[in-house]
Structure formats: structure tokens, C-alpha cells
Amino acid sequence: SSMSNEMFNLVKNLVGAGAFAIPSGFASLAGGSMSKSVMIPAAAIILIMATIFVYYFILVGRLCRMTRAASYKEAFDTSAGRASAVWRRLTFLVPLSVILMAGLGNLAYSMILADTTRSLLARVGYEVSRTSSLMYITIFVLLPLCLVKKLSVLAPFSALGTGGIVFTLAVMALRCFDGTYDSQRDGRFLDVSVIVFATAVPFTFFCHYNAPRYYIELRQNTIPRFSHVANVSFGISALVYFAIGAFGYYTFGDNTNGFILNNYSTKDELATLCRFAIAIALIFTYPLPFIGTRDA
Template identity: 40%
Template sequence: MILADTFQALLTTVGFSTITRSQSLFGVTGLFLLPLCLLKNLSSLAPFSLLGIIGMLYTAVAMAMRYLGKAYHVPTGGKFLADVPANLQPSFGTTGATGVLQPSSFILISMLSTAYMAHFNAPKFYTELKNNTLERYNKVVSSSFAISIGIFALVAGLGFLTFGSACSGLILNNYSTKDAVMSFSRVAVAVSIVFSYPLAFVGARDGILDVFNVSQSKRSNALLNKVTVAILSAITALALKVKDLSFVLSFAGATLGNALIYVYPALMFRKAVKNMGDDASKGLKVEVKFAMLSAILGVVMGGIGSVMAVKNLLAG
């Protein structure tokens, strides 16, 4: 979805305004995603991961420039405001900070859950980490999450301060296709997603094979290729029909995100402590209760978030 919208906007910028979203989606899937997802060794993508990080940092800086420069400011008639569709132009209400107390705020909470859904790749990252001691792994994960939180908070804040309630699920859609600075941001985001896509895809593909109890010895290249094509085809078909990124993020966050963050870890921890039997310390047994409390909290937030995401979709 993101790539389809991004590439369509980029093609419009360079003069190919007749390219449809569907054509953009098929093009990026066939030319980039499929070949990359068919790779058996993803180590060659490592340099592009750094390039993707640089691209995200550039996007944050570009958004700050456009906000501070008031290029999309309504009262002053921002430089690029006239090029933005009416439904994507800045819109601000009077609710203020009390808006966080409304049930609709759970939509944002659910979206935030998707920001850190990398759990399925944790074993792979640990195995491939150089000098992979547990202490070093924890240090890398902690610093990575801290940087991610900073970037996510900055981009979300700048997007809202610039466009308010008119923010698109993909914030770059709010910016003019004639804005060269933001067009380069689209390039940066496209490069980042294209080359990070296989990492998430392989994790999902391996998870599906695990569900069907396909052993490593049976995972031949031929089988992996067939499964890759099948999954990517299904994802592409869904992307053709589902165009509201905010719904995908909020609903996926409310269900899968909350399960991965709050529920599954708590259940796994409880099982691990139970298996320890009498060797489990009193402190661990007390910690299990807090873990299960977080699981219950995750279920409640997930339920409310799912309902609000669906209501928001139907209302839109």
C-alpha cells in the first residue's frame, strides 16, 4: 500500500500523471519486491538498511523544514497549499489535549503497536549478530528501540502539527507532488521500505511454514519460491482492495500488535516459570502475576482498538 501510493506520487512528479495506483503496485511488486523476496541470503541487503535509516532521518528533517517554514500553513496561504487536495489540507479543531481521553485515541495506540512488530525476527537477529552474547544483544535492541521511538515521535508530531486531523494514513500523501524536498523524502521512504520489506516478509513466510510443521529439511528452494510467490500474490491482491493505511495499521496493531507485545510474552513467561517448578523463586512467581495483568490489559486495549478502528472505517 505504501509503495503503491509512494511510487504513484513519484511518477506523477516526473510527469507520468496517467499511471494508476494499481499499475504502480504491480510494477513495484514485479520489479522490486518479488526478486528481493526470492533471495535466499539477505546479507546483501545490509548496506541498504543503513541507507533506509538515513532516508528516515532525512524525512524527519524535511517535515520539520516544511512545518517551521509554514509551506502548508492555511492562514498565510502556504507555498504548496494550493497543490494539495482539499481533503488533505490542514484542519484543526478545538478539542485540545482532552482528545486523548476519547475512545478514538485507542486507534492511535493500536497504530503505535505496529511500530515495533519485529518480534518474529528476534531469533534471526540474535543468531546473525556478531559476538552474540545476551548482554550485547540486549544493548543493541535497547538502543535500536530508543532511536526508533525518537524518530516515530518526531515524525508523528510534525505530521500532526502540520496537517492536524487531515493527516493521511501515509503522511507523505499530504504533501504536494510539486514539493521537491518532500518528493525526495518519498524516494527515501520507497528505498527504505523496498529493501527492508524482504526482512519482514521472510519472517512471515517462515512463520507460516512453522505453523504447517514444515521441517527445515523439507524447505527446498523450489518450495520456498512457490510459497513466496503465493504469499506475495495474496498481499498484492489485498493491497489492491484495501487503500486505507490507517485502518490497516490500527486494526493490525489492535490484534496482532497487542498479542505480540502484551499477551504472548506474558503467556510464554508464565509457562517458563511453571516449568521451573520448585526452582522458581518467589520473585519470579510474583512477576508472573504482573505479566498476566499486562496480558489482560493488552486484550482490553486490543478489543477497544479493534472496535474503534472498524467504526472509524465505516464512518469514513
């Protein structure tokens, strides 16, 4: 696939539901002070983690080029050597780690989609149970998307999903500056330590289970081209994370919820559109970790 298609897919693979938990991390860094100085450590943590994880992502691509491998397990087997009895006993850990990371991501998306679609259907007058909501969206929407064989096929859907994220970010910026919400209003308070924030941010940069596939499917897949795709995609994702964190935190302050969209009123029409946009974004993100699970 082209570099632009790879970037769309990779950004969408990175920017998922976890991005909307970042504002609560900003609140924990501020320690209840509503200080602008929180931007400095928050930006530093996000930048450091992005730099570390893009390096590891590129490293996986380099390893695939050196070993001519097309998957994590194949790269591990080739680089570690099949002759060692110790390595043969440990090879199951590689696909297991991929299944856990990517599979748990799919589980999280399913949980969010079940709640989101149920509330959206209720908004238009259709009352369904959480289980029914999840069943319908899994069978009629997620399953067809998960049957695709190549990431390049998902590029148009990733672009649409990214558009949903951008729209939500724009609405968050509008609500941050228009005074609709009071940052000191009583609400649900999430007390999270700085260390928890610093250890949570890396999970927003995990998509390395798909790195071999991104490398293999890239047209003219040289390491410089692959590195450019990775650097641009991780850079855009880091900027989106910081913007979501800043706008969400300055809108709600210490009352920032663990999932920022829960802070916005159900009577806020723009916020309702955002919930719909995020549901669309998650639907089109879902196949990306699923492909990682399937490949493992």
C-alpha cells in the same frame, strides 16, 4: 553479522510506513486544541510501548538461546514439549500468527508502493495503472531483494532506507518551522480516539517474528550483546516515531492525514523527494517481514 549491521536492519524493520500515521494520533490526543501538552501523553505512550516490546523481543532471543531454536515454531515446540497432544494441535497457530503479522505487513507495503510509484512515474510523464506499477516493482525490484537468505546481506540497503527516513524527517522539521503550511488550514480531518492511538502504537514496534534470526545471525550472540542491539534499535525507533508525530502534528494540526505525506502539496518539491525517499525505504524494508513469512 556485526552489531552495527543488526541495528541498521532492526531499525529499518521497525520504522516502516506505520510511522507516518503517528501524527494523526497526536491530533486525536490534542482533541483540536493545538496544545503543546499533547507531547507528554504521546511521549509516555511511545516510551511505554517501546519498553514493553523491546523486553519481549529480548525474551525471544533468550528463549532461542535456552532451547537452541532458530525459529518461533522451533522454540515453541521445544519449550512446550512435543509429548502433549494439546500442544501438538496448537502448533499451527505459531507459524500462522507469524505469517499473518509479517505477511500483512508486506501487503501494506505493496499497497503503498503501488500508489507511490504510480504517482512518482506520473510526475515525470509516465502514466501507468496501479496494477502495472505494482507488477513492475514486484518483479524487477522486490523479488530479487526477497531472494536473499541472510539479514546481514540487507544491511547496506537498510542503511540506505534509513537515510530516506532521516531525510524525510528533516524535511518535515523544516516545513514545521518555515511556515509553508498553515496548521489551521481546512483539510481532511481524522477523528481517532486516544485509545485507538494507544492501541495502534504497538504495531509500530512489531518485528518479533524476526527475533530468532536476529539472534542467530548476531556475531558472538551473547544475551548482553543481543540486548544492546535491541535496546539501541528500539530506542532510536521510538525517537523517530516521536519526532515524526510532533513535526507532522505541529505542521498540520487537526487536519493531519492518516498518512502524513498526503498532507504535503504535490507542488512541494521537497515533499516529492520525500515520497521518493520513502518509496526507497519501503522497498528495502520489504524483504525483512518477507523473511519472517518465509521462515514461518
